Amino acid sequence: MSDPVVEAKRDAGIRAADMVKDGMVVGLGTGSTVFFAMERLGERIRSENLHIFGVPTSNQTAMRAEEYGIPLTTLTLHPKLDLAIDGADQVDPKKRMIKGRGAAHLREKVVADAANQFVVVIDAGKEVAGLDAAVPIEVLPFAYGSVVRRLQELGGEPVMRNGVKKDGPVISDNGNYVIDCAFGAVADPAGLETAINAIPGVLGNGIFARMTEKTVVIVGGRK
Numbered sequence: 001m002s003d004p005v006v007e008a009k010r011d012a013g014i015r016a017a018d019m020v021k022d023g024m025v026v027g028l029g030t031g032s033t034v035f036f037a038m039e040r041l042g043e044r045i046r047s048e049n050l051h052i053f054g055v056p057t058s059n060q061t062a063m064r065a066e067e068y069g070i071p072l073t074t075l076t077l078h079p080k081l082d083l084a085i086d087g088a089d090q091v092d093p094k095k096r097m098i099k100g101r102g103a104a105h106l107r108e109k110v111v112a113d114a115a116n117q118f119v120v121v122i123d124a125g126k127e128v129a130g131l132d133a134a135v136p137i138e139v140l141p142f143a144y145g146s147v148v149r150r151l152q153e154l155g156g157e158p159v160m161r162n163g164v165k166k167d168g169p170v171i172s173d174n175g176n177y178v179i180d181c182a183f184g185a186v187a188d189p190a191g192l193e194t195a196i197n198a199i200p201g202v203l204g205n206g207i208f209a210r211m212t213e214k215t216v217v218i219v220g221g222r223k
């Protein structure tokens, strides 16, 4: 029997991939929903002779792109992208979101920022009335202790993200630590995004509250 959440993710991914036009340069996010979009892009490359390039946001996405036959490029060669496709962990009615379950949010935000349009693919379970998930924060290992103290001063409860099947901290694709910091209900997502980023040693955080105008949310299974 098919899983309705998986089918919703597949539907969202396919619909996002079908927004891609010949000649586009596309940001490729990270996560199970984006991988459905990438699988579909690979099929379109073969069946329609679609010519596109992708910019991957993680090592895992780069490996999937190879598997699906999506040619890759870099932000150095293509600093402006036509669109970026990515998943999210929570999305509110104003299209503000929390990302970073996969610890790829730093590169995901860089790639989303570079794109003319940000296409977010989710299942309905990701929709929330207000953001309240712990915020993933990528941190320079040298600054870990002082960043923890600053996050506590902001009212957060920072927890080091530890590995699964690996002892000790998760090391991001960029060689840094990841802190998950709960703030309860986030009343001002844009303000909190800015306040966290202002802490020396923070490299990026998973609140995406400043690109809502160019964001399109596709909820799988819903037209």
Ligand SMILES: O=C(CO)[C@H](O)[C@H](O)COP(=O)(O)O
Binding pocket: 029, 030, 031, 032, 033, 034, 086, 087, 088, 089, 099, 100, 101, 102, 103, 104, 105, 108
């Ligand atoms: O932010 C992310 C990775 O850092 C993912 O896009 C987010 O966690 C959604 O993943 P999935 O599509 O597997 O539910």
